[in-house]
Amino acid sequence: MGVGIEVTNLNAWYGNNHTLQDINLNIPANHATALIGPSGCGKSTFVRCLNRMHETNPIARVTGTVRIGDLDIYNDAKPVEIRRRVGMVFQRPNPFPTMSIYDNVASGLKLNGYSNRRALDEIVERSLKDSALWDEVKDDLKSKSGASLSGGQQQRLCIARALAVDPEVLLMDEPASALDPVSTSKIEDLIFQLKSQYTIVIVTHNMQQAARVAEKTGFFLNGRMVEFDSTHKIFTNPSDKRTEDYITGRFG
Amino acid sequence: MTRIRFQQSLDQLKENLLVMAGLAEQAIQRAIEAYRVRDLSICDLVSRSEVAINRLERDIDQAALDLLAMEQPMAIDLRFILSVIKINADLERVGDAAKSISERVRSMEQMAAVPELPVDIPRMATLSAEMVRKSLQSFIDADPELARAVLLMDDAVDKMNRAAYKSLTKVMEEQSHIAPQALNALMICRALERVADHATNIAEDVIFWIQGADVRHHKSVLAAQKKAAEAAS
Numbered sequence: 001m002g003v004g005i006e007v008t009n010l011n012a013w014y015g016n017n018h019t020l021q022d023i024n025l026n027i028p029a030n031h032a033t034a035l036i037g038p039s040g041c042g043k044s045t046f047v048r049c050l051n052r053m054h055e056t057n058p059i060a061r062v063t064g065t066v067r068i069g070d071l072d073i074y075n076d077a078k079p080v081e082i083r084r085r086v087g088m089v090f091q092r093p094n095p096f097p098t099m100s101i102y103d104n105v106a107s108g109l110k111l112n113g114y115s116n117r118r119a120l121d122e123i124v125e126r127s128l129k130d131s132a133l134w135d136e137v138k139d140d141l142k143s144k145s146g147a148s149l150s151g152g153q154q155q156r157l158c159i160a161r162a163l164a165v166d167p168e169v170l171l172m173d174e175p176a177s178a179l180d181p182v183s184t185s186k187i188e189d190l191i192f193q194l195k196s197q198y199t200i201v202i203v204t205h206n207m208q209q210a211a212r213v214a215e216k217t218g219f220f221l222n223g224r225m226v227e228f229d230s231t232h233k234i235f236t237n238p239s240d241k242r243t244e245d246y247i248t249g250r251f252g
Numbered sequence: 253m254t255r256i257r258f259q260q261s262l263d264q265l266k267e268n269l270l271v272m273a274g275l276a277e278q279a280i281q282r283a284i285e286a287y288r289v290r291d292l293s294i295c296d297l298v299s300r301s302e303v304a305i306n307r308l309e310r311d312i313d314q315a316a317l318d319l320l321a322m323e324q325p326m327a328i329d330l331r332f333i334l335s336v337i338k339i340n341a342d343l344e345r346v347g348d349a350a351k352s353i354s355e356r357v358r359s360m361e362q363m364a365a366v367p368e369l370p371v372d373i374p375r376m377a378t379l380s381a382e383m384v385r386k387s388l389q390s391f392i393d394a395d396p397e398l399a400r401a402v403l404l405m406d407d408a409v410d411k412m413n414r415a416a417y418k419s420l421t422k423v424m425e426e427q428s429h430i431a432p433q434a435l436n437a438l439m440i441c442r443a444l445e446r447v448a449d450h451a452t453n454i455a456e457d458v459i460f461w462i463q464g465a466d467v468r469h470h471k472s473v474l475a476a477q478k479k480a481a482e483a484a485s
Contacts, residue, residue, distance in 0.1 A: 208324055235326050237464030247326040249255035 002199030003069030003168045004029040005050060010064035012045050012054055019045045021223045023064070027216070032191055032200040034210035034231065037220035038246065043203045046220065047171045050201065051086035052079040068169060084112065087162030091174040093154035095146030095161075101128075101137050104146040104157055108165040123164050130197075131160035132190050152183025159190065163198075170194065172202040176209065188213050207247055211235045219243045258323050262332065265315050269336050269343075272308045273388045275301055276343040279350035280384060280447055284377040286357045287440065295354035305347035312340045328461070335461040339391065342450040342457075346384060349443040349450070356436040356443075366430045369437050370419040373444070376412045379405065380444045383451035390458045402455035403467070404478060409448035416441040 005027035012020035020042045027033045035043040048054040049062055052073060066073050073082045095104050105124045106114075114120055124141070128134040133156040137149070146157050155175060162170060172191070176184040191200055191213045204210050210217050211231055218228040219240070227234065227243045238244045245251050279301045286294035316337050319325060325333055383405050390399035420438045424431040459467050 207326060236330065238327055244327045248329045249258065249326075 001168070001197065002030040002195075005169065005199065005201070006065075006067040007050075008065040008067075010046075010049060010066065011062070012042075012049055013061045014045075014057065015059040019223050020049065023225050025218060025225060025228050027199065027201060029199050030195060030197070031216060032195045032202060032214040033216040033218065034214035035201065035203045035218050035220060036205070036207060036210055036247070037226075038251075039205075041220040042223040043218075043220045044173055047088075047173055047201055047203055050169070050171055051088055052082050053088065055079070084108070084165050085167055086169040086171060087165065087167035088171045088173070089155070089158050089162055089175045091177050093151060093158050093178075095149070095154050095157050097145060097147040099146055100142045101144055101146055101149070101157065102141040105160045105164050108161060112165060124160075127160040127164040128157075130163050130194065131156045132186060132193075133157060133160055150183070152179050152186060155179060155183065155187060156190065159187075159194075163194075167198065169199045169201065172200065174203055174205065177205060184209070207235070219246060221246070255323075258319075258325075258329075261315070261319055261323070262329065265312065265319065265333070265336055268308065268312050268315065269340060270388075270392065272305065272312060272340060272343050273391070275305050275308065276346040276350070277381070277384055277388065279305065279347050280353075280381055283350040283353035283357070284374070284381060286354050287377070288374060290357065290361055292358060292361060295358050298350050298354040302347050302351050305344055309340055309344040313337060316340075328464075331461045331464060335457040338457045339454050342453045346447055346450050349447045352443045353440050356440050360433060360436045363433055366433045369423060369430075369434060371416045371437055371441065372412070373416075373437060373440055376409060376416070376441060376444050379409055379412070380447040380451070383409070383448050384454075387451040387454040387458065390455060394458070394462050396459045396462045399455035399458040399462075400467075403452055406448050406452045409445055413441050413445035 007023055007025050007027070010020055010023040011018065023046060035046065037043050045054060050066060050068070050073075054060050054062055062074065065075075068082070068085060071077055071082075071085070073086075096107060099107065102124055105127050106120050109120060109123060114123075125134065125138075128137065133153060136153060137144070137157075146154060149157060155178075159170075159175075176187045179187065188209060191202065194200060202210070202214065214231045216228065217231040217234040219226045219234065219238075219242075221242055227238055227240045229239065233239075234243060235247060238247065279298050282294050282298050282301070286292070286298065316333050319333055323329075383402050386398055386405075387402045390396070390402065416438060420434045420441075423434040427434075456466075456468050459465055
């Protein structure tokens with residue numbers, strides 16, 4: 001099951017560039033939350049702070065508190081453990097090109113020491129079913145590489161890989177921006193189904209996508225969270241003029 | 253500013269609706285004038301304007317539909333387009349009401365003249381037309397306060413309509429020889445009451461567009477607020 005995320009006074013820097021400033025918000029468990037905002041506003045940096053990916057850059061720095069469930073991720077756990085609990089899917093699907101479909105999904109489990117063949121088979125099947133890919137690949141699990149799949153299938157494979165390690169949170173950074181409309185629709189349907197089991201945070205430039213899949217939406221601008229509210233409120237009657245100007249295309 | 257073409261399309265939509273509003277307002281004023289001076293040539297003008305109103309209604313709906321489909325508007329733009337669609341329909345019905353009044357005037361002119369009927373149609377017409385004018389002004393100025401003032405005017409027209417119903421049915425019962433004339437007068441009152449309702453709808457749509465607030469069916473709440481404000485001051 002998903003857990004809530006509580007962010008308090010979060011600040012992030014790349015060198016001297018103060019990319020996130022005083023972010024405070026509570027992301028509800030088992031919901032999809034969308035983050036929108038113009039390029040460079042800090043939304044991708046924000047999600048990278050939720051699984052400590054941000055700090056993999058040597059010039060990056062973070063202050064503040066992020067609690068995933070009851071875990072203070074910057075004080076109570078190691079980055080590897082955090083990234084198991086908080087899966088991430090990127091804009092461009094990035095399957096391991098030389099690995100089979102099966103090994104792509106099982107890679108995270110093997111890294112975590114799983115070796116029971118039967119258990120692995122079960123988890124791979126469940127993950128591919130949960131990512132709505134099973135029916136399309138079940139006959140080629142070990143004979144085809146992940147790179148042989150279409151872009152949309154590769155993205156669902158990456159989602160299956162993230163789900164295999166049984167995360168509580170799934171971060172998606174523009175997961176459908178490189179996909180055609182049919183593949184995009186499949187990813188959106190998937191998000192809709194997965195949110196009953198996971199807490200999903202999705203960064204998107206596609207406002208309609210945010211409106212379709214998310215219950216909550218946050219608007220970022222210049223490293224600050226301008227408005228965080230129900231998606232319905234944000235897209236029909238936002239409280240802040242800057243949010244309205246952005247979603248109506250008057251800037252950004 | 254980005255989306256310049258979209259903004260231009262919204263401006264054009266507003267402009268077309270204002271043309272429609274002008275025609276509808278003119279139609280109702282002409283119908284009232286036709287009743288006042290019993291001039292059938294004015295009735296002809298009302299009938300002719302209905303053709304233009306109907307054509308504009310279709311054009312505005314199509315333009316609004318195109319914007320919804322092609323631009324995926326959000327927030328205040330989305331509310332604006334939805335309001336335009338609804339106001340457009342109300343204006344078309346104001347045009348229908350004007351035609352209905354002019355037809356009653358035509359019918360009255362074909363009958364023998366009768367002594368004055370116990371109903372103040374000019375007063376009711378003035379108030380209904382004033383509501384239409386103010387509701388459209390609130391749209392032009394994007395003024396929710398003026399729109400709220402329109403909502404409060406509707407009760408007076410409803411009251412006049414009820415009074416007209418009472419007095420004219422009494423005429424029909426007691427003086428059957430002028431019942432057809434009384435019936436025409438009653439139908440004119442009914443049309444004017446509908447015009448006031450459409451003006452109320454337009455005002456509600458203006459409030460929705462500007463403030464995102466749905467105030468439909470909240471007349472009693474608004475009246476209570478006004479009463480409380482008056483008591484406080």
